[in-house]
Amino acid sequence: MCVDFVRTGAGKGAVAAVLAAFALAGAGCEERSALKRPAHGAGGGGETEVILCDGSTPGAVAAAATGQVLADSLMDQWKRAHPERDWVEVEKEQHELKPPADNSALLKGGQGPEHPYGRVTKQELLLWARETEKFVVEGSRIFHSAELLGSTVAVSCDMCHPHAANTHPETYPKYQTQLGRAVLLRDMIEWCIENPVRGAHLSGDDPRMRALEAYIIAQRSGTVMVYGKH
Amino acid sequence: MKIKHKSVETRYMEARREFFNGLARVDRRSFLKISAAAAGAAAASGLIPYHSFQPVAVAAEAQPAFKFAYISDSHLYEKHINDRFVRSLLRAVEDVNALDPQPDFVLYGGDLAQLGRPKELKLGAEILKGVKAPLRMMVGEHDWYLDLGAQWRELFGAPTYSFDHKGVHFVTLNSVVERDFWTARGLTPMQRMMTVAGLDNGVQSPFSVGAEQLEWLRNDLAGVAPTTPVVVFSHSPLYKLYKKWNFWTDDAEDVQALLARFANVTVIHGHTHQILTNRIGSIHFHGVLATAWPWPYAPEGLPELTIQMSRPDPFNPMDGCGNGEVHVHADGLVDKVYNLWNRAPIIVGRRYLVSNGKEAVPPAPNRISY
DSSP: OHHHHHHHTOOHHHHHHHHHHHHHHTTOOOSOOEESSOOSSOOSSSEEEEEOTTSSOEEEEETTOOHHHHHHHHHHHHHHHOTTSOHHHHHHHHSOOOOOOOOGGGGSOOSOTTOOTTOOOHHHHHHHHHHHHHHHHHHHHHHTOTTTTTOSSSOOGGGTSGGGTTOOGGGOSEEEGGGTEEEOHHHHHHHHHHTTSOOOOOOTTOHHHHHHHHHHHHHTTTOOOOTTOO | OOOOOOOHHHHHHHHHHHHHHHHHHSOHHHHHHHHHHHHHHHHHTTOOOSBOOOOOSOOOSSOOSEEEEEEOOOOBOOTTTOHHHHHHHHHHHHHHHHOSSOOSOEEEOSOOBSSOOHHHHHHHHHHHTTOSSOEEEOOOHHHHTTTTTHHHHHHHOOSOEEEEETTEEEEEOOOOBOOOOSTTTTOOHHHHHHHHHOTTOTTSOOOBOHHHHHHHHHHHHHTSOTTSOEEEEESSOSSOSBGGGTBOOTTHHHHHHHHTTSSOEEEEEOSSOSOOEEEETTEEEEEOOOSSOOOOOOSSOOOTTOOOOOOOOTTSTTTTOEEEEEEEOTTSOEEEEEEETTBOOEEEOHHHHHTTTSSSOOOOOSSOOO
């Protein structure tokens, strides 16, 4: 994204405006949706009308939806109605995430105005942090959602790996006896998606796989890498 | 019809149960004999599991006064949504029904349902009807936060109660009381439930026993002599381990203070899905296994006396799960038996805790949490 911005010659002001919009949206969704009538226990088909969390936007959910389907469908409707509000903050409030590294030291020093390499602005730092974090937060959302994982048994990763515990991204590549080969982190993610989670195969470059990987690695920030460790 | 063929799994379970029952009955010398025989039988049938037979703690030094069994944390969805969790609970019921002699009663440790829905709780109640011994129920947060206990109470009665059994005073608490975090946020009942159901969801509040139950407990214990052994059942550990996952009870110190005047107290708790051992003064704490899935150890705060179970094998969905028994001695302290489905059982004995971890040390894991 940073490269794009340089190539297209967009002014720095544009980036600043985008960042300001993000900051404004930071308040997130404090008021959640209120159901007009309960969606659980009904068992049958049909839809239940709901008022979304702003207290005014109408929405609807299938009466037979499971909890996660319900939650995700409400989230989607709310996002469509409020493209400006910040789902990142909502996710961060729920599932404590490690922040990306602090690069503010880069603002100091450099080799002078004649040496553009190494020149970094505050806006760029914000942009890097924001985009990186968003990638990780999206992974967290998927990790915590049976629906987004495509689970056929209503199971999500956090049920066995709260805060991504026991995922050990720092130990890959390593040999997995039951797979009969040395694998990468994404292969074990894939294995858990297909087995405990009973979801559909995700290819290595599927955006969901990439986001899951981003989240898992981010949660072990600061851990020493020791590949091959069991 | 007579069943001739027994599956590999059944034969393994039988061999292991024999080994396991033998343990409690015998003195050290015959213990070694049985251990060798059972290990030999298992080896001959090619049934050494992933974690091979290890001699568990040496046979108990004294016969327990009585035993009860436990099943916990089944997290049931309706069968058409997830049949694995249902099968696991059925397996646990089979296990405790096969115990010979039968336990005096069976404790259900909470989190029978995953999302507290009436159909989940009713399915659980129906399966638990199959337990032959009398059943004692405890509530968990997954059972509670959809309707704040309405369906659970209808099926199982009050969540807070006490009873006396063979000279021991038993108390069951609802330790998963959360502060109201939902009204101000305008959460629906299902959103509230989903929030509480996420172990790592930080929007919820810490668990507590609460003023009302503390008062009840004070009154309940008032007439009990300090020499009477006391056993407390709580879903969350009645101490502070790791707040972020609610391996935690916010007013634990208040409960401990009420228990402090008793010579021997044992707390048996669910929620943590793992082997967990702690001792605070005269209070001994034991976790129980889940039938649904095992949990990693918390990244900090693990009590010193805890000898971890080896990290679960992801390739076996039952590994790290199970059920177990509690052998209660005359003084109210217990040998806690973790009946791990995929491994040899592990006993965390009374002697281990009394000696502050010096004697009867359970086998150490080689794959600890990191």
